[in-house]
Amino acid sequence: MRVALAQINTTVGDVWGNAERAARALDDAVRAGAELVAFPELTITGYPPEDLLMRPAFVQDNLRALEELAGRVPPGVVAAVGFVDLAGDLYNACAVLSGGEVLHRFHKRHLPNYGVFDENRYFREAEETAALSLGGSLVGVSVCEDIWYPVGPAREQALGGASVLLNVSASPYHRLKGLYRERMLGVRASDHGCYVLFCNLVGGQDELVFDGRSAVFDPGGNLVCRARQFEEDLLIADLHPEEALVRRLHDPRPRKETSDHLSVIGVPRESKPLEEMEGTEEEDPVEPRVEPSHSEEGEVLAALVLGLRDYFAKNGFSRAVLGLSGGIDSSLAAVVAVRALGAENVTGVLMPSEYTSGASNTDAAAQAKSLGMDTQTVAIGEAFDAYRDMLAPVFLGLPEDVTEENLQSRIRGNILMALSNKFGWIVLSTGNKSEMSVGYSTLYGDSAGGFAVIKDVPKTLVYRICEHVNEAEGREVVPGDVIRKEPSAELRADQRDSDSLPPYEILDPILEAYVEDDKGEAEIVASGFDAADVHRIARLVDAAEYKRRQAPIGIKVTSRAFGRDRRMPIVNRYRERAPEDGP
Structure with a gap:
């Protein structure tokens, strides 16, 4: 499975500009042969949108921009895009797009309400857990804070058979946070025996800065790839989901645990291999790229x-x-x-x-x-x-x-x-x-x-x-x-x-x-x-x-x-x- 983490620099409120920026990164990822392309939390609205969320027109424009972006996702490619969902109430959500359609909408469960965060002011918590069936592998999708909790959606997805955990995030920077965050993500990967994909926002918004530093961890918790800090970047990685299965077969501990019912969302597949699709390049193996950390x-x-x-x-x-x-x-x-x-x-x-x-x-x-x-x-x-x-x-x-x-x-x-x-x-x-x-x-x-x-x-x-x-x-x-x-x-x-x-x-x-x-x-x-x-x-x-x-x-x-x-x-x-x- 080839994945792309598109850490882009969005602007709060610029829903059409953000969607266009995502579309350009999507095109680059497709040319690189990516099957799964991830974008940051609240890509469409920018993060944090704060009281813009109290304007119905803003929420509706965000939904229209998402639909427009969905129309640019070709069949055989899945894009995971952060947006604000309206389903009786507002949800901090991640849409799964493919073939011009919105296939599913994952809602964020753990809404941070400390430090610089005020998400309980705006959003309702998710009530269900789901995963994508992609190429014979289950991919669990979560939003930012959901991966920080040892018990939460990521654990439930892993217990339900997910071999890949994708987290779309807008994690604000403070000094040395990147190292702490990577330690946490590595622990989640090794605890669950899954790949962990972390796609983070980059850029400045008022007093906040988002440092990017998107990353991929293997089922043993090892850092495989890391994107650049404080710059837009497209991180490409080749995953081998069967590694998660092998690890699960050798680790009996998860068998002692139970989880709630996991909904599985099927993703339509192209009948021909992805590399034969028009506009793609030959799929040579991707050399893992680990960008250095700053002092x-x-x-x-x-x-x-x-x-x-x-x-x-x-x-x-x-x-x-x-x-x-x-x-x-x-x-x-x-x-x-x-x-x-x-x-x-x-x-x-x-x-x-x-x-x-x-x-x-x-x-x-x-x-x-x-x-x-x-x-x-x-x-x-x-x-x-x-x-x-x-x-x-x-x-x-x-x-x-x-x-x-x-x-x-x-x-x-x-x-x-x-x-x-x-x-x-x-x-x-x-x-x-x-x-x-x-x-x-x-x-x-x-x-x-x-x-x-x-x-x-x-x-x-x-x-x-x-x-x-x-x-x-x-x-x-x-x-x-x-x-x-x-x-x-x-x-x-x-x-x-x-x-x-x-x-x-x-x-x-x-x-x-x-x-x-x-x-x-x-x-x-x-x-x-x-x-x-x-x-x-x-x-x-x-x-x-x-x-x-x-x-x-x-x-x-x-x-x-x-x-x-x-x-x-x-x-x-x-x-x-x-x-x-x-x-």
Whole structure:
């Protein structure tokens, strides 16, 4: 059985464009001799369609686009395509298409409702389990979350005799998730003694990125094929379903288990061999292809680039502008922007003040030159003086403090937004996750923008990615002085981040434990951190929720990002009470 996994980059809402993109991949798969062609979850609608699903016209157009795509699937070929089914209620579904017809509609049973997922808001759970009879072999079809459960549709299909388990998926990326996901899929293959085919979505959608990395596992749980990460790809593989039967004959354990009735869907077969069909090529054996994995830093960088590129392309934006301070954060944001959009579509703005060091100006200019991007310089000294003069009567007798620091940040934000309005550029904010966590940012200042490139990247990871970029390219793409110098907002004389925060090597692990892992203060302290640091950081994180709620969206790359992934109330009086405090 020759199969093709078509990991394509769909766009939410573009039902006709998505169907056409699938049809082009289908043609390529047919020319390669594929008998079974799989596409990602909700191919027709894009993922996640969210409240578009509450519009009847959208649901109906999705059904019409599916029917149109079915008309392009030739006899002898089966296509498995994700779509939204309407059968009294909405279902997250996978249609089986062949010979111009919709042969069956598989419905998703396990609807995720955690993290970034809200599927219980929109869909009804499946009530039946079925499999395809294809060329004398049973193929079980499931949708995304259904393969993650040890007990579920995939197990029932395997117990019912399926030798191939196909899972169509839209599994969002976070760092190192690909390895974890492959371990899970390998376990499913070996537990059930079946081939497991995993076809994943690729591309960016708002704050989500889908990394592709579709894969095939043999009945022993071994990785046979892997598609590219963060790129569209067509993965072709030759399966030998009799291997699953041999494994089943030698493993008596499944005989001790029972499953509910499995419906078997027959697929009409062509009377002549597939290779003789018009337009196909000679079927030589396919050499298994296993694309290499990125390093952790490399995959996060690729996710940022893809997420930003698709955010611009799918929204019709063309050019970006960002502040270039000579610091590590704006340098990484510029690297991502240039890789995603091209140097000709990125403008960096230097906005020096009386507190900006000469080294920072030099580093910002060097960064722009390294990337080949355009720059503008707009000094903020006169505007800052004007603000102070205007406010002097109101602030009479009061010392300068964070107010004056934030004024500078807001002036810079106004300049970037003015350029955005005048030229139609989209402002990229450059704050990292560490700063976002503790509120080390200025509302309507450095937090202003249309997209926050690195808002989910901790500061220590920012440094590692910049070092990775330089090592991978064999030159200082990010100037060495930017990486080596101590971080500073440069909003007052001799300012350093360490004046306000613990060193990032201490701060980031505390934030990961508190924000991503939901650990309590006592548990974090017990793991070796200073109690005063932990308590202070937890309070800063809680107090900054109102700021984060007003910040632009950015690309999710950690296991738990701010926004739809972590939903905390702004009005929130809960404070952890230490056991010694008593009731």
